[in-house]
Amino acid sequence: MSEKKLMYGNHAIVEGVIAAGCRFFAGYPITPQNEIPEFMSIRMNEIGGVFIQTESEIAAINMLFGAAAAGKRAMTSSSSPGISLMQEGISYIAGADIPVLVVNVIRGGPGLGNIAPAQSDYYQATKGGGHGDYFTITLAPNSAQELYEFPKLAFELAEKYRNPALILADGLLGQMMEPVEFTYKPIDPDTLSEPSYALSGCKGRDRRVVRSYDLKPGKLEEMNWQRLKKYQKIQETEQRFEATDCEDADLIIIAYGTCARVCDAAIRMARSDGHKVGLLRPITLWPFPNNVLAGMSKTVRNFLVVEMNMGQMIDDVKLATECRSKIHFHGRPGGGVPTPPEIYEKIQAILGGAR
C-alpha cells in the first residue's frame, strides 16, 4: 500500500505539484492559499526547484509564461482577486498555446470580498476569463486526495492539448485536513521530454517563436478556427464527473468541490428517509459534463444545482439539459457555505411539490 499522511488541502496541492514533476513556482501571497507558497518555498528549496515570491500576480503569471514557454512544467496559485490580475497573462498563454497550471483557492467576492470559501469564480474559470476567444481546462477537486492527484492530471491535459489548466479549490478545501494517499510514483522532471515549442536556444534546429499575435489579414481568424478544433476535441474526450446514486433518482443534485461534499451528506439524509436522490459531481467544469446530463435529462424530472455563488454553473446545466427538466437552485454567495440540513430542506420542498 502507498504511503498515507494527514495533510492540509493546500499542502496536498504542493505535494501533488512536486510529484507531477513541476519544479517552477511563482506566486504572490493572498489568503486563503498562503499555505501553498509557504510550503512550496520549503519543498522547492529541498529538491532544488525554483520558488519565486513575486511583486504581483501579474508578474507571477508572466514568469510562468516564460518558464512554460521554455518547456518546463510551471505553476502558480492564488485566490480570486489575484486570479483576476492574472487574466491578461492567461489570455496570452492560451493564445500562444502554452500549458501552465493555475490554482485558484476561491474566496468570497466581488472586490476584496472576504476570505471565506466560495465558488463565485466559476464564470471566470469556465468562460475564458480574460480577453479574446479561449477556454481553460478547469478541474474541481473535492478532497485533499484530489488536490494531491489533480496537478498531475492538469499538467497532462494541459500538455496534451497545449492549453492552460486551472484547478478550482476554495478556502474550505485548502484549510481542511484529510488523509492523503500518495498514489503514484513521483515524476522525475529530467525524464520529461522537451516539447516541440520549447524555447531553449536554437542550436541544431530552426529558431522558435512563442507568440499570441498575427497581424497578417485573416491569419488570426484562421488561428482561432484551428484552436476551436482543439476545444471541440477536449469537449468530446475529456468530460469527467462522478455520479452517486443517480440510477433510480427522482431528483439529481449537481454540485462540485466543497458543495459536492455537503450535498453528499444531504443525499444520504434523503436516502435514509426513502427519497430517491442522486448526486452528479462535475470534475471537469470545462469541459462541462454535458453528455451525461443530456442523457439524464431524458428521464429525470428535477435537478437541483447547489453552488456557493448566486447561480453560475446553473447556466451550463440548463444548456446541457436543453430545458427538458426542471432546474432548481440553491446558492450561497459571498462566502456562505450550505449545510446538509439546509439542502435536505430544499430536497423535501422540491419532491414534496412534485407529488
Place this chain on the structure above:
Amino acid sequence: MKQLFGRPNGLTDVLQRYCPGCGHGIVHRIIGDLLIKLNIRECTVGIAPVGCSVFADEYFNCDMIQPPHGRGPAVSTGIKRARPDCIVFSYQGDGDLAAIGTAEIVHAAARNENITIVFINNAIFGMTGGQLAPTTLPGMKSTTSVQGRDIKKQGYPIKVCELLAGLDGPYYLVRTAVNTPKNVINTEKALKNAFVNQIENKGFSMVEILSMCPTNWGMTPVQSKKWVDDTMMKYYPLGEYRNRAKEEK
C-alpha cells in the same frame, strides 16, 4: 570582390518595418552582431515587447517570445530561472518598460536577475501614434499633450537609470545613444558588457538607449539626431549609473 559589410546572422533575412531615421534598426543590428561575436545566438532567448519593436520576434535570428505589454522582465525571469544556461534579453520601449511595466523592471533589478535589458527611450509612444510617454520631456508635444507636457498636470518624466541606481540590486546600468557614430560605438560597448555580464553570471544589466523617432517627433531624421544631442541628453545624461565590475576591481 570581398564583402566588407552585410547582415549579421544574428538577424533574420527579412525587411524590417521601421520608419526612416528610427533608432530601432541600429540597435537591432548591434544585438544581431553581438549574438554572433559572443557566440550566443544558439543559446539565446529574446523577448519582444508591445510597441513598434513587437516585430523584433521576426527580426532576431534566435528563439523569441512576445509577452504582454511591460512584462518582459517577468517573462525573462521565468525563462532564465527555468533554463539558467540560456542567455535571455528583454527588448523594451519606454511605454513598455517605464509606464505599464514599471513594477516588473524595478523588481527584476532589485532581485539582480541575471538577464539583459535593452531599453529604447525615444520619449514617445511610437506604435500607437505619438502619445505622451513616461519619458516625454517637459514641454514636449505629443498627441495627448498637444500644448506640450505640462509638469503641473502630467508630472515629470521618469529617469529610469537614476531610478534603478537607487537600488542595491542591479549590476550594470548605463545610458547611451544611437544618434551619432561615436554614440553607436559606445552603445555597442555597453550592450556587449550587458551580455558578457550575463554570460559571467553577474546579474542584472540594463542599457538605456536614447533613440530617434522622427515620425512622431515631427522632424526629419537629421533634425531628430540633433534633437537627441541638444535636448534629450540634457535631461537624460549619458553615462554609467552602476558598474559593479569597476567597483569590484
